Amino acid sequence: MEFIESREALRAHYRPVHENAAKKVLPKLDPHARNFLSRSPFLMMGTQDAAGRADVSPKGDKPGFVAPLDDVTLAIPDRPGNNRLDSWENLVDNPSIGLIFVIPGMAETLRINGEAKLTVDEELCARLGVDGRPAQAVCVVKIRELYMHCAKAFMRSELWKPETWPDRKELPSLGQIMRDQLALAESSDEIDAGLADSYSKSMW
Numbered sequence: 091m092e093f094i095e096s097r098e099a100l101r102a103h104y105r106p107v108h109e110n111a112a113k114k115v116l117p118k119l120d121p122h123a124r125n126f127l128s129r130s131p132f133l134m135m136g137t138q139d140a141a142g143r144a145d146v147s148p149k150g151d152k153p154g155f156v157a158p159l160d161d162v163t164l165a166i167p168d169r170p171g172n173n174r175l176d177s178w179e180n181l182v183d184n185p186s187i188g189l190i191f192v193i194p195g196m197a198e199t200l201r202i203n204g205e206a207k208l209t210v211d212e213e214l215c216a217r218l219g220v221d222g223r224p225a226q227a228v229c230v231v232k233i234r235e236l237y238m239h240c241a242k243a244f245m246r247s248e249l250w251k252p253e254t255w256p257d258r259k260e261l262p263s264l265g266q267i268m269r270d271q272l273a274l275a276e277s278s279d280e281i282d283a284g285l286a287d288s289y290s291k292s293m294w
Contacts, residue, residue, distance in 0.1 A: 197245055
């Protein structure tokens with residue numbers, strides 16, 4: 091198998107980029123980007139450690155949970171999780187960050203790239219809290235570029251068409267998967283019950 095080893099070889103394999111695709115990149119939030127952020131309950135966060143090992147992590151909350159602090163700064167609250175801290179440890183080593191924001195039912199997405207740092211500033215954590223519970227930390231993103239991404243990936247995948255979704259009963263539960271992958275002694279039902287209890291008590 092041969093691999094592409096240069097940008098020139100890569101570009102030679104594809105048609106030239108469309109003029110609008112090249113020009114659509116913005117350096118800061120505009121009204122459309124702000125509107126998108128206010129309606130998005132979910133994002134995917136790409137980070138890398140100091141050695142370049144990549145990670146992508148989902149982040150979700152009520153629509154508008156990511157707060158613009160100004161035209162070039164976003165604040166992403168951290169909620170209780172499994173404490174692996176993959177993304178946060180990566181950002182300590184390497185501030186580069188890539189974000190894709192999603193709105194349910196909308197096939198276009200908002201992409202934002204920039205540099206990020208973590209803070210536990212009490213005022214900001216409280217401002218981004220839920221039901222009196224402050225954020226555990228806040229990821230502050232300085233925007234380098236942003237742009238809208240077209241709908242083709244969602245159209246091809248038919249992601250928002252319920253009639254294409256698999257029957258959830260045909261798939262193993264997370265408890266079953268964890269039991270098999272980690273060789274746990276507990277039954278899958280016990281693991282699923284523990285997960286459900288955690289979900290009910292520590293979402294925020």
